[in-house]
Amino acid sequence: MSIEQSQEFGRIIESLLAQEFICQYTDEIAYEYLSSETYRDNVDRFLRKIGRCLRQTEDRNTYYCAYLNIDSSTVRKHLSQQFKMTINELEPLCRWLSLIMSATQRDAPISPGDALRQGEILSGLENAPALVDDLALIVRSGPFASKKDKVSDQLNHVLNALDDQGYLQRSSPSSSIYIATGKWSYLFEVLEFIHTHEEIGRVSQNEEQNGEVW
């Protein structure tokens, strides 16, 4: 392994252990590195030595680190903390996805690689008071809680929070354009799992039917 490769290897291991999601939009070099089967195996082998392993989202666009053995109580404790954090994020993130679809008049939710323009979202919000209420609901509590009153400040706050949490990445440090990362793929996997196991669709359909009856 050359010095450059060894440095890259170290950097990727550190990123993965720091709970980061690696995709072509967050770290193109690391993503290319992991796209090579040999290098990916090297990273996975190293992680396995310290009780962890490399995982990919189902769409194969994003890499992250998981525990190799989930039976120990310490690991369970960690996973429980992670799970609570993920679950707390779900509602505001779903509302945010819905809000963006309406504000930017997209027919599809945010996908990795999509560009979000702060100006475009803001003008979409200004034209729809209902969406302003939705944004206020997102910042009222939870991980995006803020006491800001102005719509532009609230929007800025949420975008910065999503940037901090790795869901978005600014196209350049001072830019108002944010690129969606591969972490959204992971979020959709979580949503899909819960949806399947708790039969969310059926619940909604039943409620709709009940609504129609009443």
Add this chain to the structure above:
Amino acid sequence: MSFNAAGIHVLKAVGKHAELIMGAFESNQNVLSETVSNEKAVNELIRLRIAVRDDLDSEVRLNSTIKNLLEHSLKTDRLRMVNADIGQAVEGIFLLVEQYFSAKKANYENDRLKYLHELQDNVSELCDSLLDQTRGIWRQADSDFSVVALLSGKIALNKNAINKVESILNVIDLIDLSKMYQIGERDRELRRLLHVRLPKTIELCRRDLSDAINRLNKMLFKLNTLVARRRLVQQFTDLWNANPSYQPVDYVDKIDLPQVFNRVKKIPLLGAADIQNTSQELQLSEMLEGLRKKPPVKEDQFVDRVSANIEEQPPVIIKLSEFKVAIREVFFNCLSNNEAINGLESYKMSPDGIDVDIWIYALIAEFNALNESSRKLFSLEFNGASDTIFTGNFKAENITLCPN
């Protein structure tokens, strides 16, 4: 009006009414905007079959041929239906080939040439049609169906494109290339058309369409995924709107933990002292117990400061060495006696223990070290001869210090 002049007249008319035609083309419905001022122009376009009025009451629209010409030249992404009637074109080619051979057999040269030209046109038309349809499919795939924003629309267009590709591929498969090869074998002109041009085009289209269908299928999968994700978001949002206290089941609490929730906890990669942590306090106390109580020897170094006051300093007399004095004496003698001094002869003035080489080099060094005004008083000559073989080398055996 001759055929040629008539053709030119049509093309000129197209150029003359270009703005009107483009206006209709860009309106997306191909309808010409009729006003009192352009009535004459519209009538001329209808007369030349560039525009058509389907009924007396209907609007005037562009002829599809003109529309196709513009779409072809402008490479637009408009959605066109495929003219998949390739089978008919192939049948036409076989018929013309048959007639061509009949005329050839009967020695009707004019007829033979006419059929050949007709055949060439038909083959060209078929090749162009196949290539155009393939390019049209690729243009749609390349644009990701961006002409529409709705996912359902994109999916419908994607499926339509896949169907088109499949139907074109099916029709291409029906073209009996072995039969064409067989009938083309008997004639050099036909060989060029049926052995080279048409099979080459078909192969190119088949390859491009196979790639296109692969890409369209991938795109369709992506679009379906987006639809599923949109539905997920919608259903979850609806759920929270209906039941704000909804929380998913604690899956981590279950024995079989779903892998989707298996993510490592962040490991802090930077080390720092945790002053609140008392776990190693005992070990630290034990270590401290064994340490000596006698204070260590003071190892600081002190230096006597030198006064920086120049007035307080006594004048410093730099004492020259005996050797230096002897060298200088040679220079003084040279000046005072005003006579040249031989380096080797002056060696007798050197103090004891100095080699002759050192003495000579010291004289040279002293001469070189003189300041410019002092050096003007002397000249130094090197006594010796050039090497007999390596003539660039001058070998000095002595020096002479001369007063100027």
